[in-house]
Amino acid sequence: MLEKSSAELREEEPVRKNVKEPFCSRYSCGSLLGSGGFGSVFSGQRLSDGLQVAVKQISRDSVQQWARLSGEAAPVPMEIVLLQRLSEVGGHGGVVRLLDWFQVEGRGFLLVLERPPQSQDLFDFITERGALPERLALRFFRQIVEALRFVHANGVVHRDVKDENIVVDTRTLDVKIIDFGSGAALKETPYSEFEGTRVYSPPEWVESQSYLAVPLTVWSLGVLLFDMVCGDIPFERDQEIVEAMPLFTKRVSKECQSLIRWCLSYRPEDRPTLEEVLTHPWMDREPEDEEEDRGDLQGGPNSLPGQSL
Template structure:
């Protein structure tokens, strides 16, 4: 697979390393248990030595990086994930972040035998990813799903305002604070610069990808994102994703396995419209009647703190 190089114009960023000499990773952090691994690399728990802050440490092998970027003040290219996270408010730069996006605290290039990169993230406590959250509890009550979806969309709007598209929205890439019900989007390894023309590359998750990618290997960023949100909403309210096979994705007709309100079904079907141009925008999703419902009741999550369905 070809490896693409992206020149990012991160003019708003200060060079995060220009002012001080950076101490090596092992002087600043310690490793903990393995939290997960996949095609992206591995993620470990960790701790910052200076103050004991709990962190997550993502290891990325150099040979797994498909997209590279040039940063101001850096001689070597870096994985595009690092550049995207910097532009979203990570590291020591001056860009304000968003509460719905995981914050990168630091990053390091690793030389030698295990050459690659280490990315250090904040680690909200207590939290679990939405996949595990749904696996433990089953299908979510609609007010809880509405609260989560609203936060995801607002975080994605922030990404788009910074010229970035995530391209891999799914339950595994959403962290839930089980105490407050706040979410954070993680893993920008499949992300890219937002552009109007057609994309012809995709490194996200196939069962969350739209018919136009399956059939033609082409898509636009907006409709791709909205399709994945339709899959995500179905997943939350039904307890599993709607499509497993390419043939099912191309049919684009979700079969509801749980008793779901007509308003929620209509939003899911709108997001999962076969034709990209028939899908809503993020703004239109937020103004859909189902999203406008504003229950002030407290939703009880089994074994966890109560979570308000909407803010």
């Protein structure tokens, strides 16, 4: 299904319950930032103060899960409910914040999300720079794990943790988790559906189409950390996922390898919890030096003596 252009988006007037002003009276919609099975994301601006935002358009037929939101008569995409829940408890610096949302008559939904003015997703960040120095990978990874602890503590599981769903503020080197389109309410019992990314999925899903929330998340974190320090993901095929034996293609410290292998344990019960990830020896480092991290970026990956701390 073809998405509407940004010009067409500006011309239409979405309708939201209990909101008098339409979308186009409160926000401007600019160029296309990206698109996929989830819909399309445009740059945008809040007219009242010029705040830079991202506008995510979701067509109704692409919504896999619907849920009820207090005060709304009709069901809305689960993503709205999950993001609303996280915002209502105060939000977290490492999780994208939902600022507003609108229903477009006959089309779908527009989600207005915060967006750092100078941001880049981690996939592009790694593609441009290659494998990251461990110090910088640790800086990002710690933020991501802390953000996921907040997400889980408030009854939400993301289910699609990957480099494309992490946005880096290139000025501050702070990161945010985005795109909760594959997310769900957190539960202790197994899930039997998965809309995330296959190469980030764990062996139990590949083999039996069943998984638990925390082991799934931790497996994805292991894939992500490998991706950061090696410059690419460890597994491409189902057989490689099931074998669960990452082959390190760069020089990586023993401590970092140990954490990655723990996260990528074949048996879900052998993987750490998020709290245990944070207490692993590799994570127990002095606070990062932002100036040194910036120097690493300017000098490029080849300017450093290897990948170890």
